[in-house]
Amino acid sequence: MVNSKAKYVEVELEKYSLKPFDRFKRVMKRTFKGELFVGLGIVFREMVRFNIHTTQYPGEKLPISPRYRAIHELLRLLESGNERCIGCGLCEKICISKCIRMDTHLGEDGRKHISEYTINFGRCIFCGYCAEVCPELAIVHGPRYENSSEQRAHFGLKEDMLTPIDVFKKGAQKEYPGFGAPSPDADKRIKKTPLAY
Amino acid sequence: MFEAVAFYLFGALTIAMFLIVVSTKNILYSMSALAAGMIFISAFFFLLDAEFLGVVQIVVYTGAVMALYAFGMMFFDSTRDVKENIENPRAVFVLSGMIALLLVLMLGAPIVGANIEASQPTPENMGNAQAVGVVLFTKYLIPFEVAALMLLVAMIAGIILAGKKMDHSLTLMNEEDSNICDREYKKNKKEEQS
Amino acid sequence: MSAYIIETIIKVVVVMLVFSALAGFITYLERKVLAFMQRRLGPMYVGPYGLLQVLADGIKLFTKEDIVPSNANRPIFMIAPVISAATAFIAMAAIPFFPEFDLFGHTVRPIISDINVGLLFVLSVGAIGMYGPLLAGMSSGNKWSLLGAARATVQLLSFEVVSGLAILAPLMVIGSLSLIDINNYQHGGIFDWLVWTQPVAFLLFIIAGYAELNRTPFDLLEHEAEVVAGFATEYSGMRWGMFFIGEYANMITLAFLSALIFFGGFNDLWFIPGGIAILLKVMFFIFLFLWVRAAWPHIRPDQLMWLCWKVLMPIALVNILITGIVVMI
Ligand code: SF4
Numbered sequence: 001m002v003n004s005k006a007k008y009v010e011v012e013l014e015k016y017s018l019k020p021f022d023r024f025k026r027v028m029k030r031t032f033k034g035e036l037f038v039g040l041g042i043v044f045r046e047m048v049r050f051n052i053h054t055t056q057y058p059g060e061k062l063p064i065s066p067r068y069r070a071i072h073e074l075l076r077l078l079e080s081g082n083e084r085c086i087g088c089g090l091c092e093k094i095c096i097s098k099c100i101r102m103d104t105h106l107g108e109d110g111r112k113h114i115s116e117y118t119i120n121f122g123r124c125i126f127c128g129y130c131a132e133v134c135p136e137l138a139i140v141h142g143p144r145y146e147n148s149s150e151q152r153a154h155f156g157l158k159e160d161m162l163t164p165i166d167v168f169k170k171g172a173q174k175e176y177p178g179f180g181a182p183s184p185d186a187d188k189r190i191k192k193t194p195l196a197y
Numbered sequence: 198m199f200e201a202v203a204f205y206l207f208g209a210l211t212i213a214m215f216l217i218v219v220s221t222k223n224i225l226y227s228m229s230a231l232a233a234g235m236i237f238i239s240a241f242f243f244l245l246d247a248e249f250l251g252v253v254q255i256v257v258y259t260g261a262v263m264a265l266y267a268f269g270m271m272f273f274d275s276t277r278d279v280k281e282n283i284e285n286p287r288a289v290f291v292l293s294g295m296i297a298l299l300l301v302l303m304l305g306a307p308i309v310g311a312n313i314e315a316s317q318p319t320p321e322n323m324g325n326a327q328a329v330g331v332v333l334f335t336k337y338l339i340p341f342e343v344a345a346l347m348l349l350v351a352m353i354a355g356i357i358l359a360g361k362k363m364d365h366s367l368t369l370m371n372e373e374d375s376n377i378c379d380r381e382y383k384k385n386k387k388e389e390q391s
Numbered sequence: 392m393s394a395y396i397i398e399t400i401i402k403v404v405v406v407m408l409v410f411s412a413l414a415g416f417i418t419y420l421e422r423k424v425l426a427f428m429q430r431r432l433g434p435m436y437v438g439p440y441g442l443l444q445v446l447a448d449g450i451k452l453f454t455k456e457d458i459v460p461s462n463a464n465r466p467i468f469m470i471a472p473v474i475s476a477a478t479a480f481i482a483m484a485a486i487p488f489f490p491e492f493d494l495f496g497h498t499v500r501p502i503i504s505d506i507n508v509g510l511l512f513v514l515s516v517g518a519i520g521m522y523g524p525l526l527a528g529m530s531s532g533n534k535w536s537l538l539g540a541a542r543a544t545v546q547l548l549s550f551e552v553v554s555g556l557a558i559l560a561p562l563m564v565i566g567s568l569s570l571i572d573i574n575n576y577q578h579g580g581i582f583d584w585l586v587w588t589q590p591v592a593f594l595l596f597i598i599a600g601y602a603e604l605n606r607t608p609f610d611l612l613e614h615e616a617e618v619v620a621g622f623a624t625e626y627s628g629m630r631w632g633m634f635f636i637g638e639y640a641n642m643i644t645l646a647f648l649s650a651l652i653f654f655g656g657f658n659d660l661w662f663i664p665g666g667i668a669i670l671l672k673v674m675f676f677i678f679l680f681l682w683v684r685a686a687w688p689h690i691r692p693d694q695l696m697w698l699c700w701k702v703l704m705p706i707a708l709v710n711i712l713i714t715g716i717v718v719m720i
């Protein structure tokens with residue numbers, strides 16, 4: 001929390017005298033004041049207290065913020081399980097590192113279908129623009145940050161990012177409150193677009 | 198037997214090391230070989246039960262003198278070979294060989310001729326260090342004190358030569374003063390021109 | 392004669408094995424203690440509580456490629472780490488580690504060679520240890536190495552003076568250079584320890600020891616933030632490991648020396664037998680090394696020289712003077 005009333009505090013620097021006798025006094029003070037032993041005392045106290053703050057990473061993980069922008073996920077519609085993406089191509093357009101590549105075709109049902117959707121994670125800078133611009137909340141940033149693999153093309157295909165249908169059927173697709181999702185109080189803050197006037 | 202083996206081993210090693218010192222063109226080799234040779238010499242003192250002298254040999258020659266050489270060598274490129282500028286290598290070889298031979302003869306002759314033995318056997322119940330101390334402060338007192346005085350003079354001279362700019366601290370200077378060397382250099386140049 | 396030689400060889404092998412293993416173990420201890428002092432856990436994954444980390448590191452060092460830079464002076468470059476490790480172990484030859492004990496009806500004296508200038512021998516071999524970093528830096532053909540070597544020479548030369556002068560005062564009181572005599576001088580319990588009569592000498596000796604061993608607060612030879620890794624910049628694999636073993640073996644030597652000279656050595660302490668007493672003291676000194684490393688920042692090279700020549704050396708001289716006067720009276 002930043003306290004808006006906080007003021008800058010001037011640090012009072014001691015006068016740094018260069019006279020030989022003052023320097024001698026300074027050395028004496030520093031030598032015998034015992035500051036060195038204060039340091040020793042502090043580290044020893046910490047060792048005895050054994051108040052360890054290590055997170056043993058692969059075993060334990062720290063919770064990450066919902067705003068964290070990790071590997072992308074493509075979501076499905078909650079009701080029907082269809083892909084949410086409508087192939088509008090906005091994400092492809094806005095991506096500043098030009099790493100989204102998509103292809104669409106007209107399906108037999110007369111709707112637009114996505115045939116290809118890839119993100120080149122070698123180039124993606126995880127800026128989050130794609131998630132923000134998507135009108136359907138189809139592409140979001142997931143919580144998965146451990147992305148080491150033998151192939152850099154992993155995670156980047158549509159199959160990798162789309163919620164698998166069996167997982168979805170179990171109801172395991174969570175509406176991710178992360179980047180690109182509307183804020184919890186979005187309903188209240190919604191306004192009419194200027195065109196309606 | 199054991200001592201004879203050790204003696205010949207260290208003798209050969211010492212000679213080999215000093216041969217490297219004079220024959221190599223690389224200063225790094227010659228310095229390391231000189232240091233190693235000094236250590237091997239101390240082995241003879243140890244073999245003669247003069248441990249104190251042996252240790253002092255290591256400390257003084259290898260530990261201090263050679264280290265100072267090494268410090269001086271850091272100002273040169275020690276990876277490159279030295280180009281020697283000798284007009285007539287044969288003359289140098291013959292002359293230095295003669296001098297070496299002469300020295301060996303001069304120092305060796307009395308031993309061969311008179312079968313020298315220690316005239317003052319080391320007293321019992323007195324360690325090496327004590328024996329050296331006793332000799333130093335009785336028989337050789339005056340040379341010892343004179344040497345001490347000379348060292349003192351040399352030390353003071355060294356401090357005065359090196360300590361001229363020692364009370365300037367670059368970190369505590371003002372911005373303008375920090376290029377003091379620069380300004381003096383310019384001033385000197387101006388004086389030269391005028 | 393031959394029994395003596397065999398006994399000496401066995402002692403040498405035992406000392407080598409035990410202390411190189413201990414040197415490895417101290418690296419583990421160092422990581423653990425430093426970690427605890429900084430509220431971390433340290434190595435945890437290799438073996439229980441990371442105990443096998445030492446082994447893993449050893450395997451890594453041994454199997455790494457041995458790189459010699461093309462501009463380096465090859466033979467010298469390869470010898471330098473050997474000097475560092477060898478001198479560290481040679482210095483142990485004159486140290487009496489434990490009191491005499493009987494093994495199969497044969498009295499064993501746990502000292503490899505009892506020369507009557509033992510202490511001076513240890514110090515002088517330590518001085519030779521300077522050639523490790525020195526030659527390493529000069530042969531590497533790398534400017535950081537050269538800077539590290541220059542620092543090594545300056546630092547070790549200067550602090551040898553201090554440690555020599557510091558040790559002189561207790562020697563004047565005892566009147567012998569043999570570490571066994573020094574130890575026997577303090578046989579009368581805790582109040583005979585030399586640290587009570589020569590506290591200044593002890594402080595000076597330990598400060599100079601830290602500087603000679605290149606430990607924090609005087610770790611200028613290989614301070615990463617200033618000279619990459621100092622003299623060891625170009626080294627890899629086991630050659631680098633030898634520098635490391637040398638440093639830790641030297642730590643053990645210094646711990647034994649301080650315990651022997653100033654803290655009563657291997658004399659019995661109350662109910663504790665001498666062998667265990669000296670182990671406890673040595674362990675304390677090793678811990679002190681780690682403790683200091685966790686707590687204190689390192690100092691600048693000019694401060695180091697200032698400390699050595701303008702503070703420590705005059706104090707050492709005054710200490711000798713006072714001791715001399717007291718001894719004379
Ligand atoms: S996060 Fe940014 S860079 Fe990455 S795909 Fe989305 S828009 Fe492109």
Ligand code: SF4
Pocket residue numbers: 084085086087088089090091092133134135136137138139
């Ligand atoms: S912006 Fe959203 S809906 Fe449009 S193509 Fe991209 S992911 Fe699909």
